[in-house]
Amino acid sequence: MTMHVRKLLTVVTEAGLERRLVEDLRQLGARGWTITDARGQGHRGKRALDWEYEGNIRLEVVCEESLAERLASYFREHYYQDYAMILFMQDVEVLRPEKF
Amino acid sequence: MGTLDPVVLFFLLGIVAGVARSELRLPPAVYEFVSLILLLAIGMKGGVQLATQPLGALLFDSLLVILMGLLLPLLAFPLLRIGGLPRADAASLAAHYGSVSVGTFAVALSYLLEVGLEHEPFLPLFVVLLEVPAIFVGIMLARGGNGRTRWGELSREVLLGKSVVLLLGGLLIGWIAGPAGLAGIDGLFFDLFKGVLAIFLLEMGLIASRHLDGALRHGPFLLAWGVLAPPVMAVIGLGFATLMGLSTGGAVLLGTLAASASYIAAPAAIRSAVPEANPALSLTASLAITFPFNIFLGIPLYHWMANHWLGG
Numbered sequence: 432m433t434m435h436v437r438k439l440l441t442v443v444t445e446a447g448l449e450r451r452l453v454e455d456l457r458q459l460g461a462r463g464w465t466i467t468d469a470r471g472q473g474h475r476g477k478r479a480l481d482w483e484y485e486g487n488i489r490l491e492v493v494c495e496e497s498l499a500e501r502l503a504s505y506f507r508e509h510y511y512q513d514y515a516m517i518l519f520m521q522d523v524e525v526l527r528p529e530k531f
Numbered sequence: 532m533g534t535l536d537p538v539v540l541f542f543l544l545g546i547v548a549g550v551a552r553s554e555l556r557l558p559p560a561v562y563e564f565v566s567l568i569l570l571l572a573i574g575m576k577g578g579v580q581l582a583t584q585p586l587g588a589l590l591f592d593s594l595l596v597i598l599m600g601l602l603l604p605l606l607a608f609p610l611l612r613i614g615g616l617p618r619a620d621a622a623s624l625a626a627h628y629g630s631v632s633v634g635t636f637a638v639a640l641s642y643l644l645e646v647g648l649e650h651e652p653f654l655p656l657f658v659v660l661l662e663v664p665a666i667f668v669g670i671m672l673a674r675g676g677n678g679r680t681r682w683g684e685l686s687r688e689v690l691l692g693k694s695v696v697l698l699l700g701g702l703l704i705g706w707i708a709g710p711a712g713l714a715g716i717d718g719l720f721f722d723l724f725k726g727v728l729a730i731f732l733l734e735m736g737l738i739a740s741r742h743l744d745g746a747l748r749h750g751p752f753l754l755a756w757g758v759l760a761p762p763v764m765a766v767i768g769l770g771f772a773t774l775m776g777l778s779t780g781g782a783v784l785l786g787t788l789a790a791s792a793s794y795i796a797a798p799a800a801i802r803s804a805v806p807e808a809n810p811a812l813s814l815t816a817s818l819a820i821t822f823p824f825n826i827f828l829g830i831p832l833y834h835w836m837a838n839h840w841l842g843g
Binding site: 445448 | 799802803806807
C-alpha cells in the first residue's frame with residue numbers, strides 16, 4: 432500500500448470567523464476541510480462553548496504543502512492581530528493523493 | 532414602585548448557582564429553544580393586535596423610534612471617550628447600548644402583566660427598529676470615516692440575524708393569522724410565556740455569573756457606566772414616548788428598550804466589523820452589569836418615572 436505525504440493544517444479560532452474562513456478557503460483553492468466545535472483556554476482567555484459568540488472552532492485542511500503555506504500566511508496576515516487564533520502544520524500520509 | 536416579578540428570581544438562582552460553581556448547566560439547545568419561543572411569542576402578540584389597528588399613524592412613530600436608535604449611540608460615544616476608552620471600545624459600547632435587549636424587553640412585558648398595565652400593540656415592532664441602527668452608527672464611529680467596512684455582507688448579517696427574523700416573522704404570522712387563526716398554537720406561545728421566560732432567565736443568570744469577575748476587573752468606570760447609562764437613556768426613551776403620546780405601559784416599554792443593551796446582535800456584528808475593540812468589555816457591561824440592573828431595579832424605576840412625568 433503506497434502512502435503519499437501531504438500537510439495537515441490545523442487552525443483553532445473564534446467560532447464567529449467560520450463563515451469568513453470558509454470563504455477564504457474557497458478563494459485560495461482548498462478542496463476540502465473539516466470544522467469541529469472546540470473549547471479550551473489560551474492567553475486570550477477561556478473559551479466556553481455555551482455562549483454563541485464565545486465558542487471556538489477547529490478547522491482542519493489536508494492539502495499540498497504550497498497551499499498549506501499560502502493559507503497559513505493569509506490567515507496570519509488577516510486575523511492574527513485582532514482575533515484569537517493559533518495554527519500549526521504537520522505531515523500526514525494519505526491514500527488518495529488526488530483528493531488533496 | 533411595583534412588585535418584584537417572580538421570574539427575575541430565576542435569574543438570581545442562575546447567578547447564585549453559577550457563582551457557587553454548581554453542576555447546573557443547561558444544554559445550549561435549550562437556551563436556543565426558549566429564546567426562539569420568546570422571540571416568536573413577542574412578535575406574534577404584537578402582530579395579532581396590529582391586525583385590528585390602522586397602520587398609517589404607525590409610520591411617524593416608527594421614524595421617531597429609528598431616530599432614537601441613531602441618537603443614543605451618538606450621545607453615548609463622546610461620554611465614553613471622556614471616560615478614557617479607546618475609540619474602538621467606545622464605539623463598540625455605544626453600539627451595544629444604542630441597540631436593544633429582547634430579554635430585557637420580555638421581562639418588562641412580564642412586569643406589565645404583573646402590575647396590570649396595558650401597552651400599545653406595536654411595541655414589538657419598535658424592538659426590531661431599534662436593534663439595527665445603533666450597530667451601524669457604532670461601526671461608523673469606530674471607523675471615523677476611514678478604513679474599509681464590508682457593508683453589504685455586514686447588512687446581511689445584521690438584518691438576517693436570528694432576532695430580527697424571528698420577531699418580524701412572528702409579527703407577520705400574527706398579523707396574517709389574527710387572534711382566531713392562532714387559537715391552536717397560543718397555548719405554547721402565550722400561556723407558557725412566563726414559564727419559558729423563567730427558564731431563559733435561569734440560563735441568563737448562569738451566563739452572567741461567568742462574566743462577573745470581568746465586571747470587577749474592568750474597573751469602576753465600566754461599573755458606573757453599566758448602572759448610570761441605562762436610567763439616563765430611559766429618560767430619553769420616555770421623552771420619545773411623550774412625543775408619540777404613548778400610554779404609561781407603552782412608555783415603560785420604550786424607556787426599557789432605550790435603557791437596555793444588546794448582548795446578541797451587537798457583539799456578533801461588532802466582532803466582525805470592529806475586531807480591534809475588546810469584545811469582553813462590551814459583553815461584560817451589557818450582560819453582567821446592565822441586564823441585571825434593568826431587570827431588578829431599572830424596570831420598576833422606569834415605571835415610577837413614567838408615572839411621575841407622564842402623570843399616568
